[in-house]
Amino acid sequence: MSERITPHKLVSIAYTIRDSRGDIVEHSELPISYIHGLNDEQLFPKIERALDGLSVDERAEVHLLASEAFGERDPDLTFTDQIENAPEELRFVGAELDAESDSGEVLHFRVTHINGDEITIDANHPLAGEDVTFVVRVTEVRDPTLEEIVEIGDTVVH
Structure with a gap:
């Protein structure tokens, strides 16, 4: 058994x-x-x-x-910036990057949208x-x- x-x-x-x-x-x-x-x-x-x-x-x-x-989506974990401020390797939808916050927490960022010269990056979990x-x-x-x-x-x- x-x-x-x-x-x-x-x-x-x-x-x-x-x-x-x-x-x-x-x-x-x-x-x-x-x-x-x-x-x-x-x-x-x-x-x-x-x-x-x-x-x-x-x-x-x-x-x-x-x-x-x-968790619920946190709008504070999503931001839009000028695409020129993003490194070349992140300038496509789906690009991912891990970065450390000021508190030492590792956040996983994903590029979710590009509209003209603006890029949207989201650190919320995809789900x-x-x-x-x-x-x-x-x-x-x-x-x-x-x-x-x-x-x-x-x-x-x-």
Whole structure:
């Protein structure tokens, strides 16, 4: 019999994210591993609760409101400037750049719009403001090794 997901088990999952229209916006068969029940924000809490008690090859489908997932859109994270002020390598829609804020937080910026000589850059998560549905498939459940406990710490292992 396959092990069930309980606190302190190492769990590996594959997932699909669908937007509010049902379109697939992200899919990964590459397992993401975490230690269940640490409450360390490796997974959205509602997803972790839905996985509780499942075993390998079982699935959970979890609907998250924008506020439970990637947050609401923050207009202060979007700005428009003259395109001449942007480096050449960022002068196309879809260009991405990571930059550190004054507080030391790393923000991920995307060019979302170019209109004539103006460029719009957005640091909101691409799914901010969107309700989403995660379809999560359990690929592994087992006791973690000491090395995995140390390695995983506060991060997700890929």
